[in-house]
Amino acid sequence: MDITQSFPAAEPVVHYPSPTREFAASFMRNKGAVGGLLFMLLLVCCAAFAPWLAPHDPLEQFRDHLLTPPMWQEAGSARFPLGTDELGRDMLSRLIFGAQLSLLIGLASVVFSLIPGILLGLIAGFSPTRAGPFIMRLMDIMLALPSLLLAVAIVAILGPGLINTIFAIAIVSLPSYVRLTRASVMTELNRDYVTASRLAGAGTLRLMFVCVLPNCMAPLIVQATLSFSSAILDAAALGFLGLGVRPPTPEWGTMLASARDYIQSAWWVVALPGLAILLSVLAINLLGDGLRDALDPKLKNAA
Amino acid sequence: MRKNLLVRGLAAGLALSSSATFAASNLVYCSEGSPAGFDPGQYTTGTDFDANSETVFNRLVQFERGGTRALPALATEWEVSDDGLTYTFKLRPGVKFHTTDYFEPTREFNADDVLFTFQRMLDKNHPFRKAYPSEFPYFTDMGMDENIAKIEKLDDLTVRFTLNHVDAAFIQNLAMNFAAIHAAEYANQLLEAGNPEQINQKPIGTGPFVFSRYQKDAQIRFKGNDEYWAPEEVKIDNLIFAITTDASVRAQKLRANECQITLNPRPADIETLKADPNIEVPSQPGFNLGYIAYNVTHPPLDKVQVRRALDMAVDKKAIIDAVYQGAGQLAVNGMPPTQWSYDESIEAVPYDPEKARQLLREAGVEEGTEITLWAMPVQRPYNPNAKLMAQMIQADWAKVGVNARIVSYEWGEYIKRGHAGEHDAMLIGWTGDNGDPDNWLGTLYGCDAVGGNNWSYWCDEAYDKLIKQATKITDQAERTELYKQAQQRLKDQMPISPIAHSTVYQPMRTSVEGFQISPFGRNSFYGVTNER
């Protein structure tokens, strides 16, 4: 994260590298970010090839093998490398399939909050007297409510389930995108290139999406990565409060919640899903840090 | 280092503290949740009753400790008229209401207190009820508001109840927690002071423990009643409820001796608790039933054959092993075997997926038919983990070609939608209220209960006639005969699949003596000692 500090020294060089290469080089020098990226790739592979990678069907109940410990423990067996859960389902398979769910929840809730967030932010930024204040007050109201309580209430209204969990998380993380977009738009609107485009006769829509938006993307991308990781945590928290996806879907938070009963007798059903959540969130955060440093060194101090 | 700090703290307290807490006999009970209030009539849950009715109050008659029989309490004896419509109670003399910093009684318990208690629940225009409007759901639910015609005071220690029609369970109903006897004098004092709502916050009763302080979500403190009418039953000076919502945390607190007795352990924790030499885990067959209710108005569940097939397809033994962790008893009938009039001759339907599949095909149910299976989001005494159970049933039904989609709502919504009959099959259950068979066979499967506790929407004429007839007779042998026929009919028509009666476990430190597990799931601490 700190390597970019040496960049100003390169200023006198006349030949500038292309932005992409500059970005790639800066990113690759950050060992943590590369580690995060590699872990994420592994996770994506797990999710994509889950049916082939998983030794068992994640829903199949081996009722003669309830709560088998992992293979390295005395009572464990190589048939279930990470043991089985309270219904005799293979933990490893459930964790692998769980990656699908967690990535899906993260991705979908980011998309569902990013797009309306950007739109509302653009409108708020372009219309500072009419729609803008209204939108911003609305966001203030949402920010004033404790986010987890808001999410719980939304899930209670919509009913528990995968899609509704995604919606709840998306709604809760909406305000940060709106605020961020609006702030960037406000800065960009004062720049010369915007005035120039305006004088050249560009319409509002063109100004919004073609001129201004691309220049606001850097902080948004960083924010998206960060909220990707917090979406996974929020989904797990909802699952933990009993409001997560529908059983028997193998989602990590829900697995953790139902495994809680066995914390004294079978540590692996509690420890492993938690560890899976921790590692993937960590990987995404490392990735986010790397992206931020590489995309825009100025942002380094913003979090 | 182990527990050193805590032990040092306790030792210091013993040696130096002027407070009586450490020297006296104390009992800390890890309870499940905060009671909503201390006026028993207004509430319906065990959490409320353990904290108010069982500690601060007495009833005219009370269930024997650990049983379902009603024994004399504030009433010493009673007479029933030949037509079964009038009950005359002799009241216990010399019973004192609690003296606290908010109330000092000037007289002993008498007929006025009984009248106040019941008139308030019966009469919408009762002055106290006018000043402090309340509903009495349990009283209404047991049909007492409609059945009690009048209550009279014959003399200071004699009261007569007159009923509109015969109710075989009347005495049992009076033993229930909502019928706790209030102090009329205290109520008048509150009324005059203009704060009748205090009756729900600062209770006065005749019970074995005197209310001292309540802190929401943290603790309730009681002191032993040293003027109790049965002095041998009060052996604890300080009774403290440590409110601990999470079952695993309760188990851990018990192991750390942060409390000496608790309730509803998770099945998974029972083995660990049993292994601790300082803890014993007595158990008793539960007076409850966890079952699947089939909505008989939704095809294909309207066909008896389909319901039988689905019942046969469920591996109940495996469910008891995994969900109840062995702490349950296979259920056969619509009520538990400990309920009198239980029909022993009915046999369990064996697990037979082959035959189930065949029955389904005969009934015209195609492979891959979809139905919804509802699973409760909460732990209940009759079902420790409904979501887990639903996943097992789902797998079992998949084997016979029925695809169950598991549906779960937040508890309040679950009830609402269940009452409306939106489910196909639903996991639900019941814990007995008063030990009368009608509390199972009538309350849960009768025609009057459709839209209420009859989650199957099943209204069978033949069945309904039997159970209606049985409530109008007081002779137990005759009633038993009718209830046995009703159970046969229920088994035959199968609006529900009984799954299990969960065993009630009550983990406690070995220092606790004299505790009896209540079949109704109550936790009462009179007659209990704790040698710490």
Added chain:
Amino acid sequence: MLGFIARRFGLLIPTFFGVTLLTFALIRMIPGDPVEVMMGERRVDPELHAAAMERLGLNKPLYLQYIDYVGALLQGDLGESLRSRTSVWKEFTSLFPATLELALAALLFATTLGVLAGVIAALRRGSLLDHGVMGLSLTGYSMPIFWWGLILIMVFSVWLGWTPVSGRIDLLYDIPPVTGFMLIDTLLSGEEGAFTDALMHLILPAIVLGTIPLAVIARMTRSAMLEVMREDYVRTARAKGLSPARVVFVHGLRNALIPVLTVLGLQVGTLLAGAVLTETIFSWPGIGKWLIEAIGARDYAVVQNGILLVACLVILVNFTVDVLYGLANPRIRHQH
């Protein structure tokens, strides 16, 4: 400056009413009503249901209910809990000190360790120590805190037996709630050992709740320190031959703390909200648990007014931070 404060404050009023409208609508959109929830598996007698709804004022048209609610609010009446029939304000004031005590302890833990870790990492920039400390803090930031709480209870309370499992104090101590802050109340009660016991109960929940703020503060301190240490005045101080410690703590840290304090202010809101999970795990009698349970019980009055009170707190804290930030803005400082 005053104009700035007044303008910012004026913006709070619509936000306040927006919150009342939002909570009012949200809780009523959840299916099921308080009477039904209270009855559980039991039958709900229609007559009784109607009587209860009338007593609670829930049979009126929605707009009238809202007008009643806001009308009562403006008179300072927060209503009473539908379930326990005690005033919402009384319940709030009996539970809030527990949450506040926990949040402050968590903040203390997070700030002390976080600033220390940040300074060390900044001074040893690029070293193994820096990477280690920052890696740890990012791990803390990524922690699912309910899982973290369970693991800590398992290790420290169950296996090692060092800390109590849950609650605020061993209940054999009869501590009357004077201030509501257990640490203060135990001192006032004069019972030997009670204070230590209360402190032991506070440690694990405070660590769990403080983990994420700790990570944020550590990262913030590090980057602020790096920035400040490059400034001219620090270079000058160094050149003057001041001792390294003096340079770091007097010139460096003091200035680096300004952005850190801002972040800290913003964390207070997050902390109050984040207490929900921690309170659930440690049976801590605070407002997070209270509100979650009220949603489940459809206790409309508690949900509306409880969330409103929390929202007001968050709004006020953010407002104060906003204003302070305006005051501490470098541009304003440099003018002097």
